[in-house]
Amino acid sequence: MYVLLGGHGYVGTAIQRFLAQQQLPFQVVSRSDVDYSSRDALRTFLGETRPEFLINAAGFTGRPNVDACELQKADCLDGNAVLPGVIRDVCENLKLPWGHVSSGCIYTGAKPDGSGFTEADPPNFSFRQDNCSFYSGTKALGEEVLDGATQCYVWRLRIPFNEFNSPRNYISKMINYDRLLDATNSLSHLGEFAAACVACWTQKVDFGIYNLTNPGAVTTREVVNMIQQQGLSDKQFSFFETEEEFMKLAAATPRSNCVLDSSKAIAAGLPLSPVEDALQMAMKNWK
Ligand SMILES: NC(=O)C1=CN([C@@H]2O[C@H](COP(=O)(O)OP(=O)(O)OC[C@H]3O[C@@H](n4cnc5c(N)ncnc54)[C@H](OP(=O)(O)O)[C@@H]3O)[C@@H](O)[C@H]2O)C=CC1
């Protein structure tokens, strides 16, 4: 049996959907069921239920976007940096293998040659660089807290999208924002991300950090072209002239726009299709 923390959230729901499709037994745990932020409560619960694997899809993202984290710093720090340490302690104590949903938003840009950051590259959008949003800083801290963890996967998700229209879906955001920032990004198809997380465990992939982004990167303009070609919107898309203008008019804190290298995940046999294909498929099946 799998235990899924935060399984009713945006990411957790996608993982839950995949586990159900695969007919894998799982139990979703909310803080209202078990206060999993408490070491004692989590230890007691896991000691009793003895799952074969734990997935941590809990964390603090801010609504409607990461700007909100600038005003809810204590919750953000708790959910993204303190909680992973609590789960690590308990899982290591019980010798329970587990995986943690991290974010690719701990990087900005690309390497000088244009290639993506690998798992070996230290985060460059973090409190250590003093250049990040509060959200990204706490996600990078969460990874530091897990440094050297045994029997632990760290899965980096980045700007999720899928075929389901939702305020959290990148495609929906691109359709609905008044103006767009033209940026180059690696993205994660949420369904493929969920499948890749579960495959890590079922296929006994080596523990460690994985960039679970669809191979490649796309510009906002390329995504908008696809949206138009697939007939998802006929609006006239408008773009900010510069990142400075975006920051002045639409954002409270800098965004991580970045390219990640997912070749470690691909070499491990994880199911991630090229980003253009994944976007086209999501838009073709749009609901
Ligand atoms: N959405 C995105 O764009 C991305 C998300 N991620 C990461 O994925 C994880 C899940 O995000 P997402 O599903 O979008 O978030 P949601 O807000 O939709 O769900 C997160 C869940 O986490 C639980 N939780 C535990 N501690 C806290 C806390 N201190 N504050 C708020 N919620 C808490 C809640 O579940 P309950 O109360 O039921 O226990 C909540 O439903 C996070 O770690 C996030 O950083 C990474 C990249 C992109």
Ligand SMILES: Cc1cn([C@H]2C[C@H](O)[C@@H](COP(=O)(O)OP(=O)(O)O[C@H]3O[C@@H](C)C(=O)[C@@H](O)[C@H]3O)O2)c(=O)[nH]c1=O
């Ligand atoms: C607010 C805004 C953003 N954007 C762009 C900036 C960026 O490239 C992209 C996403 O920005 P948002 O502000 O919507 O989303 P943001 O909250 O930054 O999204 C992030 O959420 C957290 C939880 C993560 O971990 C990330 O992987 C990512 O999904 O949209 C616009 O084009 N126009 C806008 O008005």
